[in-house]
Amino acid sequence: MCRWLAYTGEPLQPSIVILDSPHSLVAQSLNSPLGAETVNGDGFGFGWYPVDGGPGAEPGYFHSIEPAWNDQNLRELTRSIRSPLFFSHVRAAAGPPIQQTNCHPYRYENWLFMHNGYLAEFPKVKRDLTYAVDPSLYPHILGTTDSEVLFHLALSLGLRDDPIAALGAAIGMVESVGHEHGIAFPMQGTIAVTDGETVWAFRYSSQGRTRTLYHSVDVDVVREMYPDAERLKLFGSHAHVIVSEPLNDVPGVFLEVPESTVAVVDHSGYRHEPFVVSA
Structure with a gap:
């Protein structure tokens, strides 16, 4: 469906991972060996927090319907700024039209959200799920994707207070409504959400066969494994x-996040928790 990347840590020039890695996100937009689609060329998005923003800072974002590999603005932007936390996403449209408002990440106040996957047979459940969004949040749904509805449904169910519980409740509603409409496996995907301080990354699907998700191991561990790797000097x-x-493709650098798991990343590092969907 799509490919995405989230970074948090010392301020970094985003192009280092979005453009310049051997298998960067832009490279994945052209050739994604582990993706459901090899090419993800139906637009992209980039959202970032300022270095001096502090808690509660609103992120900036840039969306384009150009293929990521063909957009000079993305190259200029990611090489011109430094950020301690940023999201980027390349899209393979599965139905909703190619337009800027359908590009991830989505923003609400200090929050960013992006999704790789789908709500199965979304037209059947769209009305019920959209009506469940808090009326005060409904005007902020600008596009037509299932992902944006899921984000605002989670906001309605308490994302700002407890992201894990809110996503569990939102996906539980997706599954409940989907089953009412005869959909066997309503939810598929990996999700990243952040408040600008912590990143929560979810891997879950109703079928238990979710899109791939990985995270890097601690940089100091990688330095011990590869003491002569010059590129590691770019990272704190x-x-x-x-x-x-x-x-x-360097062995030991990335670990796969297990099924039905949320990986939580903050200043203390990673922790994994089981992700339980509320019925």
């Missing part, structure tokens, strides 16, 4: 990357 000790698929 708290640098963490979460990706749909690894950015390189």
Whole structure:
């Protein structure tokens, strides 16, 4: 469906991972070996937090319907700024039209959200799920994707207070409504959400066969394994990357996130928790 990347840690020039890695996100937009689609050329998005923003800072974002590999603005932007936390996403449209408002990541206040996957047979459940969004949030749904509805449904169910519980409740509603409409496996995907301080990355599907999700191991561990790797000097000790698929083929650098798991990343590092969907 799509590919995405999240970075958190010491301020970094985003192009280092979005453009310049051996298997960067832009490279994945042209050739994604682990993706459901090989090419993800139906637009992209980039969202970032400022270096001096502090807690509660609103991120900036840039969306384009150009293929990521063909957009000079993405290259200029990601090489011109530094950010301690950023999201980027390349899209393979599965139905909703190719337009800027359908590009991830989505933003609400200080939050960013992106999704790789789908809500199965979305037209059948769209009305019920959209009506479940809090009326005060409904005007903020600008596009036509299932992902944006899922984000605002999670916001309605308490994302700002407890992201894990809110996503569990939102996906539980997706599954409940989907089953009412005869959909066997309503939810598929990996999700990243952040408040600008912590990143929550979810891997879950109703069928238990979710799209791939990986995160880097601690940089200091990688330095011990590969002491002569010059590229590692670009990253601080708290640098963490979460990706749909690894950015390189170097053994031991990326670990797969298990099924039905949320990987939580903050200043202390990673932790994994079981992701339980509320019925």
